[in-house]
Amino acid sequence: QNLRLNVNHQHSEFMWQNNSTNANLMVDDAGMYIAEVSNECGFDKDSIFVDFDDCKCFVYIPNSFTPNDDGRNDVFSVEYDCFFDFFEFSVFNRWGELILKSNDPNESWNGSAKGKELPIGVYAYRVEYLSYGRDPIYKSGTVTLLH
Numbered sequence: 001q002n003l004r005l006n007v008n009h010q011h012s013e014f015m016w017q018n019n020s021t022n023a024n025l026m027v028d029d030a031g032m033y034i035a036e037v038s039n040e041c042g043f044d045k046d047s048i049f050v051d052f053d054d055c056k057c058f059v060y061i062p063n064s065f066t067p068n069d070d071g072r073n074d075v076f077s078v079e080y081d082c083f084f085d086f087f088e089f090s091v092f093n094r095w096g097e098l099i100l101k102s103n104d105p106n107e108s109w110n111g112s113a114k115g116k117e118l119p120i121g122v123y124a125y126r127v128e129y130l131s132y133g134r135d136p137i138y139k140s141g142t143v144t145l146l147h
Contacts, residue, residue: 002026002027002028003026003027003028003050003052004024004025004026004027005025005027005035005048005050006023006024007035007037009023009037009039011039012037012038012039013037013038013039014035014036015035015036016033016035016036017033029050030050031049032047032048032049032050033047033048033049034046056082057081057082057084057131057132057137059078059079059082059129059137059139060079060080061078061079061127061143062079062143063141063143063144064143064144064145064146065145066146066147067110067112067117068147075108075109075110075111076109076111076125077106077107077108078127080105082131083131083132084129084130085130086128086129086130086136087104087129087130088101088102088103088126088127088128088129089101089103089105089107089125090125090126090127091123091124091143092123092125092126093113093118093124094121094122094124099118100113111145119145120144120145120146120147121144121145122142122144122145123142123144123145124140124143125140125141125142125143126138126139127139
């Protein structure tokens with residue numbers, strides 16, 4: 001987790017509490033940060049308190065589902081508790097043929113392809129996502145379609 005603090009004042013000299021004279025300061029720890037700014041008109045000093053939230057993205061992918069219209073576990077979908085900067089969800093049959101591809105994290109698979117119900121079996125999935133500007137995360141595995 002990094003945060004860029006910026007003192008944006010042209011024709012001025014800057015100094016942070018760590019003696020950096022750059023207008024930008026990258027911070028990765030919570031705490032108080034102090035900037036001093038001076039120019040021909042005077043001097044000023046300001047501070048900001050930085051605190052970081054744990055912005056981990058928790059993603060859950062089930063390993064089976066039963067598209068039998070009983071109202072329970074009828075679709076295969078990705079469960080999550082965050083916002084995505086990028087999201088891609090793909091499902092493949094056992095021969096590697098693409099069955100579903102979506103960039104919508106709310107998309108689900110109902111066990112069919114091209115309007116036809118697919119047979120009971122094991123299918124592969126791949127999920128790629130980027131959240132909170134962090135590095136992309138790739139998850140892959142299998143899901144069992146049961147009736």
